[in-house]
Amino acid sequence: MADFEVPELTGEIIIPKVSPGASRHIQQFKAKPELMEELKFSAEKGSDWKEKFLLAMEDILKKYKSVRVFLDICVRCGSCADKCHYFIATGDPRNMPVYRQELMRSVYRKYFTPAGKLIGGLASAKELDDDLLDEWFTYFYQCSECRRCSVFCPYGIDTAEITMAAREIMARIGVASKYNYEIVNKAMTLGNNLGMIPVALESTWEFVEEEIEEKLEEVGITGVGVKLPVDVEGADVLLVTPSADFFAEPHIYSLEGYAKVFHQAGISWTLSTHASEGGNFGMFIGNYDHMRTINKRIWDAARDLKVKKVVAGECGHAWRAMYSFSNTLNGPFDFLKEKSPQHICELTLDLIKKGALKLDKSANDEFTVTFHDSCNVARATTIGGTPGDQFTIPREIINACCNKYVEMDPETCGEKTFCCGGGGGVLTDEVIEIRVKGAMPRMQMYSKIKESHGANFFALICAICKAQFTKVFPYYGYEMAEVGGVHQLISNALVMGAKEEV
Amino acid sequence: MATMEFEGQDYEVDEEGYLMDWSVWKEGMAGVMAKQDGLELGEEHWDVIKFLREYFEKYQIAPMIKILTKELKKKYGKEKGSTKYLYELYPGGPAKQACRYAGLPKPTGCV
Numbered sequence: 001m002a003d004f005e006v007p008e009l010t011g012e013i014i015i016p017k018v019s020p021g022a023s024r025h026i027q028q029f030k031a032k033p034e035l036m037e038e039l040k041f042s043a044e045k046g047s048d049w050k051e052k053f054l055l056a057m058e059d060i061l062k063k064y065k066s067v068r069v070f071l072d073i074c075v076r077c078g079s080c081a082d083k084c085h086y087f088i089a090t091g092d093p094r095n096m097p098v099y100r101q102e103l104m105r106s107v108y109r110k111y112f113t114p115a116g117k118l119i120g121g122l123a124s125a126k127e128l129d130d131d132l133l134d135e136w137f138t139y140f141y142q143c144s145e146c147r148r149c150s151v152f153c154p155y156g157i158d159t160a161e162i163t164m165a166a167r168e169i170m171a172r173i174g175v176a177s178k179y180n181y182e183i184v185n186k187a188m189t190l191g192n193n194l195g196m197i198p199v200a201l202e203s204t205w206e207f208v209e210e211e212i213e214e215k216l217e218e219v220g221i222t223g224v225g226v227k228l229p230v231d232v233e234g235a236d237v238l239l240v241t242p243s244a245d246f247f248a249e250p251h252i253y254s255l256e257g258y259a260k261v262f263h264q265a266g267i268s269w270t271l272s273t274h275a276s277e278g279g280n281f282g283m284f285i286g287n288y289d290h291m292r293t294i295n296k297r298i299w300d301a302a303r304d305l306k307v308k309k310v311v312a313g314e315c316g317h318a319w320r321a322m323y324s325f326s327n328t329l330n331g332p333f334d335f336l337k338e339k340s341p342q343h344i345c346e347l348t349l350d351l352i353k354k355g356a357l358k359l360d361k362s363a364n365d366e367f368t369v370t371f372h373d374s375c376n377v378a379r380a381t382t383i384g385g386t387p388g389d390q391f392t393i394p395r396e397i398i399n400a401c402c403n404k405y406v407e408m409d410p411e412t413c414g415e416k417t418f419c420c421g422g423g424g425g426v427l428t429d430e431v432i433e434i435r436v437k438g439a440m441p442r443m444q445m446y447s448k449i450k451e452s453h454g455a456n457f458f459a460l461i462c463a464i465c466k467a468q469f470t471k472v473f474p475y476y477g478y479e480m481a482e483v484g485g486v487h488q489l490i491s492n493a494l495v496m497g498a499k500e501e502v
Numbered sequence: 503m504a505t506m507e508f509e510g511q512d513y514e515v516d517e518e519g520y521l522m523d524w525s526v527w528k529e530g531m532a533g534v535m536a537k538q539d540g541l542e543l544g545e546e547h548w549d550v551i552k553f554l555r556e557y558f559e560k561y562q563i564a565p566m567i568k569i570l571t572k573e574l575k576k577k578y579g580k581e582k583g584s585t586k587y588l589y590e591l592y593p594g595g596p597a598k599q600a601c602r603y604a605g606l607p608k609p610t611g612c613v
Contacts, residue, residue, distance in 0.1 A: 029517050178517075183611060193611035200561035207569055244612040247566040248597075249585055251613075279612055315612070427612060429598070430517070463612035481585075 004433045006475050007089060007440040011448035013412075015082045019091035026434045028141045029178040039185055039290070042174035049173045050128050054111055056172035060165050061112065067165045070157045071108045074098065080149035080159070085418050086142050089437035094139045097149035097159045103136050104166055133175065140166040141177055142434055145284060145424030146375035151415050160424065164286025167425075171285060179428035183281045187294045192243035192277035201273050202230055204246045212256050216496055224496050226263045228255075231305065232270035237262070238302050239269055239344075240278045240322070241313025242463035250484040251466055254314050257487030260494050261348050265356045269311075275301035278318030279463065283325070284425035292329040295321060299330050309338035311347055314485050316376035316423070316462035319343055323381040343383040345393045345461060348490060352400050358495040359401045367457035368404040369489065370449055371395055372442065372469075373417035374462035388414075394461055394486050401493035406453040408445040418442045422468030432471075439472045447476075458483050508534060520602050524558065527605025535603050539594070543603075547591055549577065554604040564601050564609050 033043035042052065061068045080097040082088065087095035094100055106126035109116030116125030126132060145160035153159075170176060186195040196204070205228040212226045229235060239262075245255040262269045275298040282291025302310050310333065312319050322341040326333070333339050351357050371394055377383065383390040391414045399405055412418050421438025449455040458473075460466050460483065470480040505512040506519065508531050514522040519535065521527055532551055536543050543551075553573050557565045567585060575583020588596040597609050 179610060186611075194563065194609060194613065195611075196563050197561065200563050203561065204566060204569070207566075211568065242612050247609065247611070248613040249567050252566060252568055428610070467613050 002433075002436065002475055004436075006436055007443075009443060009447040009476055011444055011451060013088060013441045013444050015088060016091035018093050020093055022092040023086065023090040023095060023142060023434055023437075024092065024135075024138060026142065026431050027138050028180075028428055029430050030137075031176040031178045031181040033174065035178075035181055035185060036171070036174050036176060039171075039181060039188075041171045041176065044174040046174075049133075052173045053128060053133075053169060056169045057107070058112070060169060061108075064161070064165065066158070066161060070162055071101075071105050073155050074101065074105070074157055075155075077154065079152045079154060080157075083149045083152050084143075085146075085148070085421060085438045085441045086144075086434060089440040090434070094135070095142055097143075100139050100143060101157075101159065101162050103132070103139060104162055107132070133170070136166055136170060137175055140170070141426065141431070143424065144375070144419045144421065144426045144438070146419035147379045148375065148416065148419065151379065161286075163424070164284070166286075167284075168286040171287070176285070177425060177428075180281055180285050180425040184285060184287075184290050184294070187277055187279070187281065188290065191274060191297055193279050193281065194243040194247055196243060196246060196276065198273040201246060201271075201276055205230060205271060208252065208255060208259070212259060221497055224263070226259050226496070228259050229268075229270045231273055232268075233305050234307075235268045235270035235305060236308045237267055237269035238275070238298075238305055238307040238310050239271055239313060240275050240298050240301075240310060240318070240341075241344075242279045242315040242318055243277045244279075244315075244463040244467060245313055246276075248463075248467060248470075250470065250481075250488055251314075251463055253488035253491060254485030255487075257485065257489075257491030257494070258313060258344055260491055260496060261344075261351065261357065261487070264358075264494060264496060265351045270305060270307070272301040272305060274304070278312055278315045278322070280318060280321040280325075281425060283317055283321055288329070291321065291325065295326055295329050298322070298326070299333070302333065303335060307336065309336055310341040311344055312341050313344050314461040314463065314487060316374035316464060318463075320376040320380040343393075345397055345486065346384045346389075348487070349384075349393050349397050349400075352397065357490075359490070359493040360495050361401060361403045361493060363493040364402040364457075364489055365404070367402060367489070368406055368453055368455045369398055369402045369457040369459050370406050370408055370446065370455045371398055371459045371486070372408070372420070372446075372465060373413055374460065374465050375417060375419050375423055377461060378417045379415055394459075397486055398459055398489060401489050406449050406455050408449055412441065412445050418445075420462075420465040420468040421472065423464050427464050427468055435468060436472050436475045439468065439476075443472070443476050456482055457489075459486050459489060460484070461486050506531070518602070518608065520608050521605045524605045524607065527555075531605060532603040539599070546574065546578065546582065547600075547603075549574065550588070550591065550596065550600050551604045554600060554606060558604075558606050564597055564606055567596055570596060
């Protein structure tokens with residue numbers, strides 16, 4: 001199946017010996033000049049690229065003080081060195097967060113610090129050249145911006161921010177990843193990452209309605225009439241979810257779950273053909289202008305449809321963009337009744353607690369479920385507004401709709417969760433080797449509870465995690481059907497039809 | 503730009519062999535691409551390819567997998583109307599591999 005060695009599952013995470021250059025050959029495709037131009041970056045790397053590069057870096061250092069601080073304060077203690085899933089899986093020292101950042105720090109020292117300018121190599125400063133740039137392109141796209149290393153950094157250096165800055169600097173000289181920048185372009189022009197036009201969205205949503213109906217009919221329930229309302233002015237809730245929920249499996253099953261929850265709770269809601277994407281790859285490429293433009297669609301749709309609140313579907317970085325960045329990018333949702341967006345998991349759990357949803361746990365009895373914390377939810381946000389509830393809320397939901405739940409090793413859960421291996425713009429097929437290997441630490445922990453407890457359902461609240469794990473599970477000999485969404489479990493267990501009073 | 507030769511003519515393709523312009527696609531190309539992957543196209547493969555192209559003409563994107571499986575189910579019954587069966591037909595992924603044979607761009611995003 002693979003032309004590289006798939007790690008063996010032993011149930012253990014072992015820190016490997018250092019193997020320089022082990023993942024140097026894994027590189028994303030580069031974006032075409034026309035695309036870069038369309039996105040207002042340099043079309044391609046010209047002969048004056050070094051000057052442009054340093055100007056871009058100077059600008060970033062000025063604009064984002066945090067980046068400069070992070071470059072200055074690292075004492076190379078090495079706490080982060082063995083925390084990155086890509087390092088654990090490849091042994092390539094450039095995937096030690098500190099040494100990946102060194103790619104930027106060495107240039108920073110050379111051109112932006114007195115010591116580096118004066119004594120160069122002695123101050124670990126490095127001349128910018130083609131080789132170094134190529135290393136930047138390789139390894140800054142072998143960081144999934146998951147920020148696990150930051151949890152262990154005594155100074156709290158945000159590695160993802162360094163990676164984002166590096167990608168932005170490279171983009172300004174026309175060196176960028178095709179995958180990421182194509183998606184940004186599609187979100188900017190068509191409104192969603194997949195590039196679905198309104199008629200495609202509407203037809204898909206209609207199809208999902210039929211699917212829900214048919215599945216209910218199969219178990220003898222008729223005439224429930226679960227709808228996926230589109231562009232309904234005056235609805236209470238605008239649901240914004242990743243467009244993957246309209247395309248891929250198992251994503252689609254969670255979409256069915258959201259619709260059933262709204263229906264059963266009697267909440268008036270709508271999807272929007274304008275704000276048809278929760279995800280925001282502007283974040284992954286560290287470009288705040290594009291991030292703002294993409295985010296603004298949600299804003300505009302909420303205003304135009306006169307909804308009372310915005311609810312976010314299962315997507316890690318979308319939630320981070322809405323929860324942490326939206327306010328700064330486009331101002332507060334002060335025209336809404338509820339000023340902050342709400343996570344679908346918070347909404348669902350509230351309804352469960354109020355008794356508004358009747359759940360038949362036995363519907364999920366074939367599953368022994370575990371929950372994988374997604375990085376952007378785990379380390380960048382909360383879900384209900386109190387610290388730590390981003391960990392408890394999804395688990396409470398699962399326990400409300402499933403009888404069998406098992407936790408993976410706590411050292412790899414919560415804020416210490418491992419990335420799926422495909423986050424932060426790494427979810428593209430040409431780098432499948434790093435994706436499969438990067439998933440290894442998480443796979444080890446899953447294999448362990450599979451062995452000990454028979455775990456067979458890997459529950460998620462992130463579109464990237466879902467796509468990544470369905471892709472890599474078969475490499476490890478597991479069925480892709482074991483991967484699913486939290487609202488997929490809700491969808492299975494939710495008793496439809498006659499409602500009890502709320 | 504990479505090209506693919508078909509019946510004496512060169513066609514532009516991307517790094518992974520997807521046609522750059524879906525409208526220049528010729529039926530015979532699917533067979534050539536499949537052969538390179540060691541696949542032989544049977545009737546079910548062709549049903550998928552034809553359906554993909556029809557859908558794309560209308561919606562400018564490939565359908566979600568579920569819509570594809572439902573189409574197969576209509577024609578061949580429950581067993582073949584499944585994601586599992588689609589992956590048997592197209593081991594590289596129904597959306598990705600079948601889209602390439604059908605001359606359509608690769609669906610990308612969080613998928």
